[in-house]
Amino acid sequence: MKIIIAGAGAVGFHLAELLAKENQDITLIDTDEEILDHVSTHLDVMTILGDAASIHVLEDAKISNTDLFLAVTTSGSTNLLLAIMAKQRGAKRTIARVNNPEYFEQHQKENFKKLGVDVLISPQLLAAQEIERLLQRGSFTDIFEFEKGRISIVGFTLDTTCPLINKTIGEIDQSNDFTFRGIALLRGHKTIIPRSSTKLIKGDHLYIASVAKSMDAILQFVGKQLQPIKKVMIAGGTSLAFRTAELVQDKYSVSVIVKNKNRAKLFAENLNNALVINADPSNVDILKEEGLEQMDAFIALTVNDETNIVTSLMAEHMNVYKTIALVDNVNYTHISQNIGVDTIINKKLIAANNIFRFVRKGKVEAIASLHGVEAEVIEFEIHKKNRLLRNCISDLRLPIHSIIAGVIRGDDSFIPSGDFLFEINDKVIVFALPEAIHQVEEIFK
Amino acid sequence: MIRIGAVLKVLGVLLIVLGSLMLSSLPFSFYYGGEDAVALFSSALVTSFTGLGLWYFNKSQQKIGKREGYLIVALGWLSMGIVSMLPYLFSGVLSDFTNAFFESISGLTTTGASVINDIEAVPKGVLFWRSLTQWIGGMGIIVLTIALFPLLGIGGVELFIAEAPGPTSDKIHPRIKETAKRLWLIYVGLTALLTFLLYLCGMNFYDSINHGLTTMATGGFSTKNDSIAYFNNPLIQYLITFFMFLAGTNYTIIYFGLKGELKKVWKSDEFKTYFLLLLSVTFIITCLVFNFTDHSLEQSLRESVFQIVSIVTTTGFVSADYTSWSPGLTLVFFCLLFIGGCAGSTSGGIKVIRHLVLIKNTFLEFKRLLHPRALIRTKVDGQLVAQRVLTHILVFLLIYLGIFFSGSIIMAMILKNYDQPLMTAFGAVATTIGNVGPGIGAVGPLDNFAHIPYLGKWFLSFLMLLGRLELFTILILFTPYFWKTN
Numbered sequence: 001m002k003i004i005i006a007g008a009g010a011v012g013f014h015l016a017e018l019l020a021k022e023n024q025d026i027t028l029i030d031t032d033e034e035i036l037d038h039v040s041t042h043l044d045v046m047t048i049l050g051d052a053a054s055i056h057v058l059e060d061a062k063i064s065n066t067d068l069f070l071a072v073t074t075s076g077s078t079n080l081l082l083a084i085m086a087k088q089r090g091a092k093r094t095i096a097r098v099n100n101p102e103y104f105e106q107h108q109k110e111n112f113k114k115l116g117v118d119v120l121i122s123p124q125l126l127a128a129q130e131i132e133r134l135l136q137r138g139s140f141t142d143i144f145e146f147e148k149g150r151i152s153i154v155g156f157t158l159d160t161t162c163p164l165i166n167k168t169i170g171e172i173d174q175s176n177d178f179t180f181r182g183i184a185l186l187r188g189h190k191t192i193i194p195r196s197s198t199k200l201i202k203g204d205h206l207y208i209a210s211v212a213k214s215m216d217a218i219l220q221f222v223g224k225q226l227q228p229i230k231k232v233m234i235a236g237g238t239s240l241a242f243r244t245a246e247l248v249q250d251k252y253s254v255s256v257i258v259k260n261k262n263r264a265k266l267f268a269e270n271l272n273n274a275l276v277i278n279a280d281p282s283n284v285d286i287l288k289e290e291g292l293e294q295m296d297a298f299i300a301l302t303v304n305d306e307t308n309i310v311t312s313l314m315a316e317h318m319n320v321y322k323t324i325a326l327v328d329n330v331n332y333t334h335i336s337q338n339i340g341v342d343t344i345i346n347k348k349l350i351a352a353n354n355i356f357r358f359v360r361k362g363k364v365e366a367i368a369s370l371h372g373v374e375a376e377v378i379e380f381e382i383h384k385k386n387r388l389l390r391n392c393i394s395d396l397r398l399p400i401h402s403i404i405a406g407v408i409r410g411d412d413s414f415i416p417s418g419d420f421l422f423e424i425n426d427k428v429i430v431f432a433l434p435e436a437i438h439q440v441e442e443i444f445k
Numbered sequence: 446m447i448r449i450g451a452v453l454k455v456l457g458v459l460l461i462v463l464g465s466l467m468l469s470s471l472p473f474s475f476y477y478g479g480e481d482a483v484a485l486f487s488s489a490l491v492t493s494f495t496g497l498g499l500w501y502f503n504k505s506q507q508k509i510g511k512r513e514g515y516l517i518v519a520l521g522w523l524s525m526g527i528v529s530m531l532p533y534l535f536s537g538v539l540s541d542f543t544n545a546f547f548e549s550i551s552g553l554t555t556t557g558a559s560v561i562n563d564i565e566a567v568p569k570g571v572l573f574w575r576s577l578t579q580w581i582g583g584m585g586i587i588v589l590t591i592a593l594f595p596l597l598g599i600g601g602v603e604l605f606i607a608e609a610p611g612p613t614s615d616k617i618h619p620r621i622k623e624t625a626k627r628l629w630l631i632y633v634g635l636t637a638l639l640t641f642l643l644y645l646c647g648m649n650f651y652d653s654i655n656h657g658l659t660t661m662a663t664g665g666f667s668t669k670n671d672s673i674a675y676f677n678n679p680l681i682q683y684l685i686t687f688f689m690f691l692a693g694t695n696y697t698i699i700y701f702g703l704k705g706e707l708k709k710v711w712k713s714d715e716f717k718t719y720f721l722l723l724l725s726v727t728f729i730i731t732c733l734v735f736n737f738t739d740h741s742l743e744q745s746l747r748e749s750v751f752q753i754v755s756i757v758t759t760t761g762f763v764s765a766d767y768t769s770w771s772p773g774l775t776l777v778f779f780c781l782l783f784i785g786g787c788a789g790s791t792s793g794g795i796k797v798i799r800h801l802v803l804i805k806n807t808f809l810e811f812k813r814l815l816h817p818r819a820l821i822r823t824k825v826d827g828q829l830v831a832q833r834v835l836t837h838i839l840v841f842l843l844i845y846l847g848i849f850f851s852g853s854i855i856m857a858m859i860l861k862n863y864d865q866p867l868m869t870a871f872g873a874v875a876t877t878i879g880n881v882g883p884g885i886g887a888v889g890p891l892d893n894f895a896h897i898p899y900l901g902k903w904f905l906s907f908l909m910l911l912g913r914l915e916l917f918t919i920l921i922l923f924t925p926y927f928w929k930t931n
Binding site: 002020023025026027033044045046 | 618619620621622623831
């Protein structure tokens, strides 16, 4: 597939990286020569120096036989223009990154489609939605539902009170009657696919897949009581903070801490159900005064990654049940999760992963990326009879860096064992590390 | 820290590829009696098994970074030089290590300087291998490996840059693997076409394919002692001249030419300069040769254009002795040793693009003197040349000339017993570092390198490698920065 990416910022770079691993033909356009130099020595893509809005540059990039055009520069209006231009010159599909929430209303989307912009993506909106989702299931750092929750994948950190510590996966499996499958274990920087002999230790971040009916049993068992979240504190005056507050203000009691007076005013004028406080979020005393200790969730969304990490840790220290921090610097992701921030949000990665899913659609049913894990959960549907149906799972020779998380058959769902046999129209959910993704796709194609 | 395991693993793959390529000499060996079949086969076995061993015992899946890239290319070419000499040694064509190594490095670097006195007596299988080394070295085995195997991953980009000739390496396809594939496809296609055309012109198939291989590689090994002059056929000379010209052209330009985008071809300043330079030099030298000798106009033109294109593209085929025309012309040909073909071609030398950038910049320097406040930037193909690239090219030229002069001094000392030690030293050093082949003095177009002392052969081998990998790839290994982590 021939793909043009306009804009080599964080989103563009991450997308190029994801897509290059997929062996797609990528051309990256940007005006910054230094960034392009970095890209061309680190990624197997073609780079073009120039303004993507120039017709000359677009033609240089062979826009006429492009399958997918991604406009992900920092300017929303430029992206719209780029997508329209690309479409008119022959790009088959166009995706534009915009931030204006008005554009996302249904009939507006239709209008943009008529103009030539097939898909609109807003990193902020996606991040806000992600935060909303995380608040709903407060016990987990991550949660993905496949086919309306028939199979769920949840992630949680094993703290000292967790009864799973110092047990192997096999032991846990035998001593209980609920079904689950450990699919990934994040230990320090390493992602491990747990086997039955893998022993869990304190601080491990475990991802498990399970069927709907076992979910409550699992929750109880792992020691994370389902604690409904009522009070939420959001720190930061960014537009993401605003969007998040707007999204969750009707469901929770929300206070927003905004440092800049003008921004605070703007927030107060436009948020009807939230309490807006004009204060510096890095000042602990003020946060305490505003009741940080009584909060169920603390979400740090300031422009500064370091402030976000430190204030989240502070909240964690004061026994706030759930902490979420916006960390846009990818290098901080692992370390922040290791030192105790519950969940890290990176809006650029979220956007890139989302766009990536659009690219992969058609080949697969659904796809999810776990936070901080360089791996993917992919859903395949078995459409026709092939060797998948004739052999049981243990004979399929799946690559070692992948594992079958679950199977959905009609209204039923299973966590399959080695002697499981697939049937036609089964939906298979597979977890795979990057090196195995290609092989897995070959097998299920 | 340099991940030596990753380096050795890739070297293993390179050797396996090279070993398999050795086997392709076997059909020729059998057809002509098979006296060298055992030698070729055992060389292929030794090479492949060494490669397999390196590949098997270094299982690490480590990332290839900049340092590893440079080390792979440098060590890769060195080890290829060592195993490529096995057929010469095993078949007894060359009995000692020094000569065999010189011949194999001369082949791989597409220099074409030979130490074999009677080429026609060499068994046909080994002789084919000798031509094939040039063909492999021309496009570069690492580019071939990238085209065939996905194993190099992202590190492939670094390797590609380190091995590809010239300061610029344009991608003609977003993916490096596809780029490498297309380059090799053009290379193979043009070689096959030339082989076919030579066959039509009356060469036998064996000579056609050998000359096809060495022409497209801008190598210059011939199957005959008298090189192209042996065939005494004007048509063959014109044909080879044209294909040498193509081989010295940037493959990206050829790619666009083949795709019919002629506008892009003519937009390339380097190609224009290369073409016009050859045209004007040919015109001048033809007139001079016509004046100095009793050749007819056609013969003057044919011999001049052949020699000029052969030297400028660093091929090194010979159809006439250019040193016999006039001392002045000998000096002109000596200067031509420093030009080289286009970047991204199989030729060696300094390359037209570097000359072009420097000359343009030099001219603009005068303008800058008169307009001290004006912003005057050097442009090539209508695009700015970045300051860093300008410095890089300048440094390249300085190192090139520095090595030429110091190398000549060293060679002159080694050749102290010669009739013309200075001329020979200048010629030998200029021709080896530029990967041309023939020089002046005792290494002129009709002579070979067999008479050079052992020490001199080792030194020249080093220069050939240095020239083929464009100085920096080898020299960087001798800097402290390469080995220190910070």
